[in-house]
Amino acid sequence: MKVHETFEIWRGEKYVDNEFKQFLEKIFSVGIWKEYEKNFPNEVQKIMYDFTCLDEDVQIRCPGNLVIVAQKQKQIETFFDSVEGASWDDGSIRISREKLRSFYDFSLQIITETLREILNQNLNIGFSVLVGGLAESQILRQHITDQFGRQYKVLCPLRPQEAILKGAVELGRNPEMVEPQRKRPAWFRCWS
Known part of the structure; x- marks a missing residue:
C-alpha cells in the first residue's frame, strides 16, 4: 500500500x-x-x-x-x-x-512523502493549496514551501480550516462543479 x-x-x-x-x-x-x-x-x-x-x-x-x-x-x-x-x-x-518542531516531525515526513509520490507522476500540477487544521501551522507552511516552493507555487488561504467547510458547502449547493468520483484520480481522495 x-x-x-x-x-x-x-x-x-x-x-x-x-x-x-x-x-x-x-x-x-x-x-x-x-x-x-x-x-x-x-x-x-x-x-x-x-x-x-x-x-x-x-x-x-x-x-x-x-x-x-x-x-x-x-x-x-x-x-x-x-x-x-x-x-x-x-x-x-x-x-x-x-x-x-519535534511534534510535527512524523506528520511532515508523511506529507512530504505523499506529495513527492503524487508529484512524481508527471501530472500537470503547477501549485499546491494547503487547507485544513494543520495548514494553520506556520511550521507546516514553511516546510512545504522549503521542500516544494522552487518547483510549485504553494498557496494557503487566510483561514485554511474553513476552506474545507466552505468547499463542502459549495459542493453541496452545486454537485456538478466536480466531476464524478470514478473519473477522478485516486490520489485526489487523500486531499478531500
Missing part, C-alpha cells in the same frame, strides 16, 4: 495534537493529566486550540485548574525540572522551538 493511499485514514493534525498531549502527560504525569482531562475537558480543548494556533510564540497560558490539580502533589515549577524542552514561566508553559 502506497503512503498516499493510507493518508485518508491517518490525519496529520491529530498526530501533532497527540504528541503535544503526550508531552503534557510527561510533564505533569499521566495521573495528574488524566484527572485534569476528566474534570476540565473544556479547558483541555482551549489548551489544544491555543497550541494549534502557535506560530512563532511557544508560550501557552496554563489554566488555574491545572495548576491546582498539579499542586496537590508538588509545586508547579518542579514538574518542569526533568523535562527537556519545556519550562514554567510565571503562569505559562514555555516550549522550546525545537521541542515544538
Whole structure:
C-alpha cells in the first residue's frame, strides 16, 4: 500500500495534537493529566486550540485548574525540572522551538512523502493549496514551501480550516462543479 493511499485514514493534525498531549502527560504525569482531562475537558480543548494556533510564540497560558490539580502533589515549577524542552514561566508553559518542531516531525515526513509520490507522476500540477487544521501551522507552511516552493507555487488561504467547510458547502449547493468520483484520480481522495 502506497503512503498516499493510507493518508485518508491517518490525519496529520491529530498526530501533532497527540504528541503535544503526550508531552503534557510527561510533564505533569499521566495521573495528574488524566484527572485534569476528566474534570476540565473544556479547558483541555482551549489548551489544544491555543497550541494549534502557535506560530512563532511557544508560550501557552496554563489554566488555574491545572495548576491546582498539579499542586496537590508538588509545586508547579518542579514538574518542569526533568523535562527537556519545556519550562514554567510565571503562569505559562514555555516550549522550546525545537521541542515544538519535534511534534510535527512524523506528520511532515508523511506529507512530504505523499506529495513527492503524487508529484512524481508527471501530472500537470503547477501549485499546491494547503487547507485544513494543520495548514494553520506556520511550521507546516514553511516546510512545504522549503521542500516544494522552487518547483510549485504553494498557496494557503487566510483561514485554511474553513476552506474545507466552505468547499463542502459549495459542493453541496452545486454537485456538478466536480466531476464524478470514478473519473477522478485516486490520489485526489487523500486531499478531500
